[in-house]
Amino acid sequence: MSTAQASADVAVIGGGIVGLAAARAVLQREPTLSLVVLEKEERLACHQSGRNSGVVHAGVYYAPGSLKARFCTAGRAALAAYTAERHLPYVECGKVVVALRDAEIPRLEELYRRSCANGVPDVRLIDADELRRIEPTARGVAALHSPRTAITDFPAIARSFADDIRAAGGRIMTAFPVQHIEQRQDTVVLTGRNGDRVVAGRVLICAGLYGDRLAVMAGDAPEPRIVPFRGDYYRLTPEWRTRVRGLIYPVPDPGLPFLGVHITPTVGGELLVGPNAVLAMAREGYRARTVRPDEVLDAIGWPGFLRFARRYWRVGCAEMWRAVSRRRFAADVAAYLPGITARDLIRARAGVRAQAMDAAGRLVDDFIVRRVGKVVAVRNAPSPAATSSIPIGEELARLLLSTDDVPAVESQ
Numbered sequence: 015m016s017t018a019q020a021s022a023d024v025a026v027i028g029g030g031i032v033g034l035a036a037a038r039a040v041l042q043r044e045p046t047l048s049l050v051v052l053e054k055e056e057r058l059a060c061h062q063s064g065r066n067s068g069v070v071h072a073g074v075y076y077a078p079g080s081l082k083a084r085f086c087t088a089g090r091a092a093l094a095a096y097t098a099e100r101h102l103p104y105v106e107c108g109k110v111v112v113a114l115r116d117a118e119i120p121r122l123e124e125l126y127r128r129s130c131a132n133g134v135p136d137v138r139l140i141d142a143d144e145l146r147r148i149e150p151t152a153r154g155v156a157a158l159h160s161p162r163t164a165i166t167d168f169p170a171i172a173r174s175f176a177d178d179i180r181a182a183g184g185r186i187m188t189a190f191p192v193q194h195i196e197q198r199q200d201t202v203v204l205t206g207r208n209g210d211r212v213v214a215g216r217v218l219i220c221a222g223l224y225g226d227r228l229a230v231m232a233g234d235a236p237e238p239r240i241v242p243f244r245g246d247y248y249r250l251t252p253e254w255r256t257r258v259r260g261l262i263y264p265v266p267d268p269g270l271p272f273l274g275v276h277i278t279p280t281v282g283g284e285l286l287v288g289p290n291a292v293l294a295m296a297r298e299g300y301r302a303r304t305v306r307p308d309e310v311l312d313a314i315g316w317p318g319f320l321r322f323a324r325r326y327w328r329v330g331c332a333e334m335w336r337a338v339s340r341r342r343f344a345a346d347v348a349a350y351l352p353g354i355t356a357r358d359l360i361r362a363r364a365g366v367r368a369q370a371m372d373a374a375g376r377l378v379d380d381f382i383v384r385r386v387g388k389v390v391a392v393r394n395a396p397s398p399a400a401t402s403s404i405p406i407g408e409e410l411a412r413l414l415l416s417t418d419d420v421p422a423v424e425s426q
């Protein structure tokens with residue numbers, strides 16, 4: 015068996031949408047640099063970037079001034095332009111965030127305030143009658159309407175970024191799981207399987223669900239850790255497809271970074287509902303029965319997770335019940351779309367979120383990037399990182415190529 019040996023000015027670990035966007039941005043900034051992307055799977059973008067809702071967010075939810083808010087607004091505009099230029103799918107189907115009862119209206123108003131502060135285009139608060147005109151099948155007492163929220167095909171965008179990287183002279187090596195990182199005086203040595211080795215001048219880690227493990231390999235602190243939360247999706251039966259025009263979301267729980275089970279048309283013509291949020295039994299555990307005992311113990315044996323579990327055990331139990339009961343799932347969706355029953359739901363593909371958690375058991379809401387020697391490590395890139403991939407990639411490229419030693423972006 016032959017071993018791969020390569021050297022490059024820059025190595026990017028992780029062939030998801032964030033790693034590919036960053037690699038592309040590095041070559042746009044410095045076209046003469048040699049660059050390699052190392053991806054452990056045979057294919058690119060097959061974890062979070064290929065298993066999400068496909069929504070191009072407009073910036074409704076995020077705390078004004080946060081990195082999420084900044085990058086989301088810029089990211090939506092950049093993706094709209096990029097997909098138009100490359101003839102990739104992008105449909106501005108719009109979105110309603112629906113309040114089911116009066117008690118949710120203050121939270122809806124807060125979302126409206128945030129939307130305005132974040133520059134979400136054309137966003138409005140609407141009453142029940144207008145909601146019916148926009149989404150005739152949906153029910154609620156009021157809603158927030160964001161007509162510029164869109165849907166797209168993130169794996170197709172990631173593949174297009176990969177084409178840009180190759181066209182600019184970069185190399186993409188798949189089936190290269192980085193297992194060891196050694197920082198030397200002038201270089202970083204990345205070792206894969208069977209003695210495969212890449213020696214690079216600078217390294218960027220964008221490893222999603224394994225981002226914390228690789229950052230620790232590079233010498234960074236163990237916290238925040240990644241705790242994997244599985245999100246199950248169902249497909250609605252074809253007769254529902256004509257009854258829904260755009261995205262329908264609940265008012266989210268302000269204490270959680272998840273947006274709640276939503277109804278999502280896809281650019282492929284399907285109608286999905288999901289995702290819920292349950293602790294996954296493996297970092298890439300897309301089925302309830304996929305269990306990796308080392309990864310489960312790593313999560314639940316850690317004091318940070320125990321603190322989190324103590325605080326959220328009620329929500330956790332409700333989510334687990336919804337994960338095993340299709341009837342419960344359907345009843346929750348029927349609150350927004352009356353008439354849906356368990357018979358209308360067909361199990362679809364699940365995704366797992368890489369959710370960073372600190373030692374106090376708090377879910378980290380914003381993007382986190384750190385610098386350790388010659389390595390820049392993305393420690394948290396949750397939703398809407400796919401929407402924001404172009405400006406995040408540009409910022410990561412700037413940090414990687416800058417010579418200042420100031421710790422990189424750390425905003426929570």
Ligand SMILES: Cc1cc2nc3c(=O)[nH]c(=O)nc-3n(C[C@H](O)[C@H](O)[C@H](O)COP(=O)(O)OP(=O)(O)OC[C@H]3O[C@@H](n4cnc5c(N)ncnc54)[C@H](O)[C@@H]3O)c2cc1C
Nearest residue numbers: 028030031032054062063066067069192222365398399401
């Ligand atoms: C259920 C769900 C729904 C979501 N919905 C949306 C949405 O609608 N809109 C939105 O904007 N965002 C959404 N997100 C968030 C978005 O998908 C992610 O923030 C984004 O895809 C993160 O990209 P990434 O490149 O950081 O991670 P990933 O796509 O997970 O890529 C990381 C890559 O690193 C590779 N890797 C890991 N370890 C190694 C190693 N040792 N060596 C080499 N390679 C390695 C992995 O194989 C993987 O390909 C959602 C996420 C989930 C899970």
